[in-house]
Amino acid sequence: MSKKLWGGRFSKKTNPLVEDFTKSIDVDYLLARHDIMASLIHTKILAKAKLISEPEFKILYKGLSDIQNELGKGKFKFDKNSEDIHTDIQNKLERKVGPVALKLHTARSRNEQVVFDTKRYCVFEVCNIINKSIGDFIKQIEKFANTHKNIIMPGYTHMQHAQPVKFKDYILAYAYMLKRDSKRLEDSLHRLTYPLGSGALAGTSMEAKLYNEAAKEIAEKMDHPFFKVVENTIDNISDRDFIIEILSALAILGMHLSRMAEDFIIWSTQEFGFIEIDDAFCTGSSLMPQKKNPDTLELIRGHTGELYGNLVSVLVMMKGLPLTYNRDMQLDKKPLFSSIKIIKDELEILTRLIAGIKINKVNIKRQLEEESLYATDLAFYLAKNKVPFRKAHEIIGKLIKDSLDLNRRIKDMKDEELKKYSPFINGKVIKNIFNPITSVNSKKSFSKKNLSCRVTVVEPR
Numbered sequence: 001m002s003k004k005l006w007g008g009r010f011s012k013k014t015n016p017l018v019e020d021f022t023k024s025i026d027v028d029y030l031l032a033r034h035d036i037m038a039s040l041i042h043t044k045i046l047a048k049a050k051l052i053s054e055p056e057f058k059i060l061y062k063g064l065s066d067i068q069n070e071l072g073k074g075k076f077k078f079d080k081n082s083e084d085i086h087t088d089i090q091n092k093l094e095r096k097v098g099p100v101a102l103k104l105h106t107a108r109s110r111n112e113q114v115v116f117d118t119k120r121y122c123v124f125e126v127c128n129i130i131n132k133s134i135g136d137f138i139k140q141i142e143k144f145a146n147t148h149k150n151i152i153m154p155g156y157t158h159m160q161h162a163q164p165v166k167f168k169d170y171i172l173a174y175a176y177m178l179k180r181d182s183k184r185l186e187d188s189l190h191r192l193t194y195p196l197g198s199g200a201l202a203g204t205s206m207e208a209k210l211y212n213e214a215a216k217e218i219a220e221k222m223d224h225p226f227f228k229v230v231e232n233t234i235d236n237i238s239d240r241d242f243i244i245e246i247l248s249a250l251a252i253l254g255m256h257l258s259r260m261a262e263d264f265i266i267w268s269t270q271e272f273g274f275i276e277i278d279d280a281f282c283t284g285s286s287l288m289p290q291k292k293n294p295d296t297l298e299l300i301r302g303h304t305g306e307l308y309g310n311l312v313s314v315l316v317m318m319k320g321l322p323l324t325y326n327r328d329m330q331l332d333k334k335p336l337f338s339s340i341k342i343i344k345d346e347l348e349i350l351t352r353l354i355a356g357i358k359i360n361k362v363n364i365k366r367q368l369e370e371e372s373l374y375a376t377d378l379a380f381y382l383a384k385n386k387v388p389f390r391k392a393h394e395i396i397g398k399l400i401k402d403s404l405d406l407n408r409r410i411k412d413m414k415d416e417e418l419k420k421y422s423p424f425i426n427g428k429v430i431k432n433i434f435n436p437i438t439s440v441n442s443k444k445s446f447s448k449k450n451l452s453c454r455v456t457v458v459e460p461r
């Protein structure tokens with residue numbers, strides 16, 4: 001194990017099993033850039049508070065900036081023997097600038113560093129998901145919907161034929177879900193507080209003002225609308241709500257993607273045959289030569305379990321923890337990083353998959369011939385002719401049942417037969433109403449024709 005940030009109080013070496021069990025570098029190396037930023041800000045504050053001299057400040061600042069550059073150029077080698085990323089960067093700085101590096105940790109704690117790093121990671125990732133991943137996906141959904149704007153399909157409830165709907169509206173329903181997802185994610189950022197200055201839990205003797213000034217000066221990136229000044233250091237160190245909120249928003253988003261995946265899986269079955277998924281997004285069978293399986297979509301559906309599990313694991317880990325920091329909290333990052341990665345991958349894959357979907361209009365149109373799809377329109381027609389709706393419902397229900405029992409299409413029934421159900425029903429009326437175009441055009445409750453589903457947020461640089 002490399003040099004620890006503690007040790008003075010100990011007379012024995014840590015058991016190697018414990019070192020292995022307690023370290024987190026394998027996971028938290030992803031926080032490196034944010035940890036360096038935290039240190040750059042802290043260095044500036046130490047200088048302002050006169051806890052380090054101007055030359056010392058310059059050495060530390062330059063050393064950290066060099067590490068930052070190395071990381072940017074991919075030249076940063078993580079030391080897998082470090083306890084965590086905070087330790088690794090501290091040790092790297094010491095190797096670079098010598099003993100002055102030992103002053104960097106003045107008046108700060110890893111407890112605040114880890115909160116800062118994770119929050120800043122969240123801001124970057126969540127902004128990227130909203131602006132890029134969801135943004136591109138919604139754009140593709142809109143394109144897909146508009147390309148097929150004239151297609152009418154059967155709408156389903158309980159997976160049974162319900163009423164005809166526009167394919168476009170069906171697909172755009174997903175864009176609205178994603179708009180809500182974007183808003184939920186954005187909202188989770190608005191409660192972020194700025195943890196530097198919290199110390200281990202009790203705060204530091206340096207003024208909060210210094211932290212804010214330094215943050216603004218050095219990292220304009222942190223002068224971000226989402227970050228609020230620290231008010232209660234104890235809460236700041238104890239709080240992982242932001243992770244739970246983000247994991248929750250990502251779990252809901254994943255649920256939406258899994259429903260879309262499921263729709264596409266069903267539509268691509270031989271039984272439906274509404275769509276064909278591009279070969280590049282399917283896989284085959286080792287035994288059955290004819291198979292083309294929608295594995296990509298199945299995995300999108302399957303990963304939802306992981307997204308829920310990640311949320312539940314942090315919720316359970318936090319339950320009943322006494323304030324403030326407890327080592328249990330180290331286990332928050334794996335689920336967070338996992339959910340972020342799953343969602344980014346899924347959105348990217350689905351964006352491309354949708355672009356390659358082929359629609360089989362003939363199969364969709366064939367389903368529209370099924371007469372029960374128009375039963376509700378016929379009941380509405382009777383209601384418009386002053387037949388009480390419950391009565392109309394019963395009349396049409398009976399008509400559908402007879403048609404099924406007699407194995408006769410309603411369209412083929414004679415006027416005399418139809419009149420027995422209601423004097424308002426005849427062959428002409430049936431012909432008019434049993435028409436997908438008439439059916440969808442008769443629905444006026446769509447208030448918005450032009451979508452504005454894309455949400456953007458101010459991105460940190």
Ligand code: ARG
Nearest residue numbers: 024084110111114325329330
């Ligand atoms: N690796 C730790 C974590 O991720 C960092 C904080 C360590 N703090 C401590 N007091 N041991 O939570």
